[in-house]
Amino acid sequence: MTRLVPNRFAPSKVLTAVLVVAFLIILPLCLQRWGSEYYIYLASKVIIWSLFAMSFNLVLGYGGMMSFGHAAFYGLGAYSCALLLVKAAWPAPAAFVAAPLIAALAGLVIGYFSVRIMGIFYFAVLTLSFSQLIYILVFKWRSLTLGDDGIQGVPVPGYISTLDSYVHFYYFALIIAAICIFILWKITRSPFGLVLRSARENPDRASFIGVDLRRYRLAAFTVSAFFSGIAGALFVFMETSVSPDVLKWSISGEVILMGLLGGMHVFPGPIVGAGIMVLLNSFLTSYTEYWALFIGTILILSVLFFPQGVAGIAYEAWQKYFGRSLS
Amino acid sequence: MDIDLSIIFAQAVSGLCRAMILFLLASGLTLVFGVMRVVNFAHGSFYMVGAYLAYTLTNYFAASPGRFWFALLLAPCLVSMLGGIVEYCLMRRIYDKDHLLQILLTYALIFVLGDLAKMIWGVDLRIVEAPPVLSGLVTVGGHSFPAYYFFIIGMGIAVACGMWFMLRYTTFGKLMRASAEHRDMVAMLGYNVGTIFTAVFMMATWLGGLAGVVIAPTVRLSLGMDMEIIIECFLVVIVGGLGSVWGALLAALITGELYAMGILVLEKYAMTFLFVLAGAVILLRPSGLLGRRVRQ
Numbered sequence: 001m002t003r004l005v006p007n008r009f010a011p012s013k014v015l016t017a018v019l020v021v022a023f024l025i026i027l028p029l030c031l032q033r034w035g036s037e038y039y040i041y042l043a044s045k046v047i048i049w050s051l052f053a054m055s056f057n058l059v060l061g062y063g064g065m066m067s068f069g070h071a072a073f074y075g076l077g078a079y080s081c082a083l084l085l086v087k088a089a090w091p092a093p094a095a096f097v098a099a100p101l102i103a104a105l106a107g108l109v110i111g112y113f114s115v116r117i118m119g120i121f122y123f124a125v126l127t128l129s130f131s132q133l134i135y136i137l138v139f140k141w142r143s144l145t146l147g148d149d150g151i152q153g154v155p156v157p158g159y160i161s162t163l164d165s166y167v168h169f170y171y172f173a174l175i176i177a178a179i180c181i182f183i184l185w186k187i188t189r190s191p192f193g194l195v196l197r198s199a200r201e202n203p204d205r206a207s208f209i210g211v212d213l214r215r216y217r218l219a220a221f222t223v224s225a226f227f228s229g230i231a232g233a234l235f236v237f238m239e240t241s242v243s244p245d246v247l248k249w250s251i252s253g254e255v256i257l258m259g260l261l262g263g264m265h266v267f268p269g270p271i272v273g274a275g276i277m278v279l280l281n282s283f284l285t286s287y288t289e290y291w292a293l294f295i296g297t298i299l300i301l302s303v304l305f306f307p308q309g310v311a312g313i314a315y316e317a318w319q320k321y322f323g324r325s326l327s
Numbered sequence: 328m329d330i331d332l333s334i335i336f337a338q339a340v341s342g343l344c345r346a347m348i349l350f351l352l353a354s355g356l357t358l359v360f361g362v363m364r365v366v367n368f369a370h371g372s373f374y375m376v377g378a379y380l381a382y383t384l385t386n387y388f389a390a391s392p393g394r395f396w397f398a399l400l401l402a403p404c405l406v407s408m409l410g411g412i413v414e415y416c417l418m419r420r421i422y423d424k425d426h427l428l429q430i431l432l433t434y435a436l437i438f439v440l441g442d443l444a445k446m447i448w449g450v451d452l453r454i455v456e457a458p459p460v461l462s463g464l465v466t467v468g469g470h471s472f473p474a475y476y477f478f479i480i481g482m483g484i485a486v487a488c489g490m491w492f493m494l495r496y497t498t499f500g501k502l503m504r505a506s507a508e509h510r511d512m513v514a515m516l517g518y519n520v521g522t523i524f525t526a527v528f529m530m531a532t533w534l535g536g537l538a539g540v541v542i543a544p545t546v547r548l549s550l551g552m553d554m555e556i557i558i559e560c561f562l563v564v565i566v567g568g569l570g571s572v573w574g575a576l577l578a579a580l581i582t583g584e585l586y587a588m589g590i591l592v593l594e595k596y597a598m599t600f601l602f603v604l605a606g607a608v609i610l611l612r613p614s615g616l617l618g619r620r621v622r623q
Contacts, residue, residue, distance in 0.1 A: 066427050068368075068434065113606055117613045120426050121366045121569065124434075125561045126609075128368075132558045133602050140595045249554060253438060260431070290446065296438025303428045303435065304420055 040166040053258040053270035055227030061264035064200030069131030073225040075247030077232025100229030107225020150243030263309025346583025347483025351538035353575040355531030361570035369436035371557030377539025395458035403536035410532025457544035568618015
């Protein structure tokens with residue numbers, strides 16, 4: 001019998017979920033024992049970038065919109081968190097909540113202009129331009145942001161301090177990211193997510209059945225900006241410093257590559273992409289200063305030869321092998 | 328606030344220079360979009376390569392007094408050849424695919440060309456000297472301007488006239504306009520649309536390279552110059568209307584002057600004015616000042 005509704009609690013799924021969770025919980029303990037602190041740091045970085053890439057993919061993979069400016073929200077989340085902690089001396093939880101809200105507000109404003117004109121070109125051009133505007137403003141507004149010196153020594157509460165070990169921060173980031181990714185997953189499965197996907201597949205038909213495309217796209221963009229802001233705030237807690245580099249256009253490029261490389265049409269795709277990219281970055285940047293050349297080349301190769309991404313290829317292979325769909 | 332009129336005049340002239348550079352660039356960007364329906368995000372990178380090539384060529388011909396003129400002649404052609412290779416080897420493969428992938432490809436080129444420039448020319452700031460003929464000062468209306476400014480303005484006018492002539496009277500120009508309207512029809516009449524695309528892309532990158540050479544003596548060449556200019560270019564084509572050459576000219580004049588005047592008011596944040604202008608155009612006239620009506 002073929003099931004129209006997939007079995008949510010099939011034994012194989014439960015087993016996979018348990019294994020993944022157990023792996024993620026044990027990982028830092030193993031790394032601490034047999035690896036070094038640096039690997040836990042890398043693992044935390046993968047978590048942060050996974051969250052960023054997943055939130056970005058709500059726009060690219062599900063909304064079909066090419067945002068070249070997501071660094072703006074990641075960076076604004078980081079900067080608002082750092083400034084609220086340093087200049088306003090807010091308590092950490094308050095700053096952590098406020099930062100993504102500020103990022104979402106920026107997403108609302110930038111999105112409002114960017115979705116007004118239909119067509120992916122305007123969207124791509126406008127998101128890139130606005131994110132550069134924010135970069136320039138942060139760079140030049142020295143009295144507030146200290147310009148390219150960045151903000152150093154952000155006070156981070158003791159329970160997630162990375163001073164001695166990254167383990168506590170790892171678990172904190174893991175829990176936050178897991179909650180956010182779960183919410184994102186729920187969003188993509190909700191009626192809202194389905195309408196968004198239909199608007200990606202066929203904008204004309206979607207608007208004929210009465211979907212206000214702009215409103216849906218703006219909502220998706222804002223939600224995405226919110227979660228990117230959380231990733232930015234996590235970044236500040238980990239690094240305890242922030243510089244305009246987090247707002248650079250190349251950060252947007254990296255997150256695009258994570259989505260594309262991992263697979264933008266498979267839900268966990270960007271996580272795979274984030275893992276690959278963070279590990280490659282730490283490996284390659286110790287050998288070469290031409291990281292951008294590498295990003296660009298991989299981007300071109302992905303576009304030309306495997307636009308479905310690593311997870312997409314794995315998914316296709318799975319379907320071919322088992323002859324059925326995963327979900 | 329008392330603003331000296333002569334300062335405004337001085338700013339107007341330098342704004343005109345900026346406008347001409349922006350026009351050289353934006354016209355290429357908008358031509359490619361009009362004909363090929365692709366936004367070339369790497370347009371600024373070709374401009375940067377043009378500027379750096381001017382540096383290399385002026386050094387190569389260091390012994391000759393005409394070294395800048397050699398660079399002006401050669402560098403845009405080299406950039407154009409690079410553009411031709413990019414179009415032929417990369418872009419051509421994905422015209423029938425998703426638009427998302429097309430813009431991603433040109434976007435990826437910013438990374439690649441940026442790092443190649445870093446590899447070849449390094450991270451130091453580079454300087455290109457203006458030709459001796461144009462290195463003096465010219466006094467107009469009680470103000471001294473570098474003679475080179477008038478050369479830039481002249482180049483802009485020359486390119487605008489040349490483009491007008493080409494689009495209106497030459498076969499190639501007519502084919503370009505026809506491809507922008509009905510690509511399939513042009514193909515059915517027996518023209519190779521692929522060749523037209525390559526030619527248009529080469530012409531656009533030639534213009535980009537030319538802008539790079541022309542601006543080189545007025546700035547210090549740095550690796551970030553590709554991103555700096557491309558954003559302004561985007562604002563110009565949004566204001567002028569994506570795909571319209573004359574819109575690009577009008578918008579370049581407006582943005583160039585707006586920026587030059589904006590510096591007088593908000594020195595560090597003059598860029599914001601351009602964004603306010605672009606935002607207003609998007610809200611009030613989404614198709615741009617001279618652009619075709621786009622689908623709402």
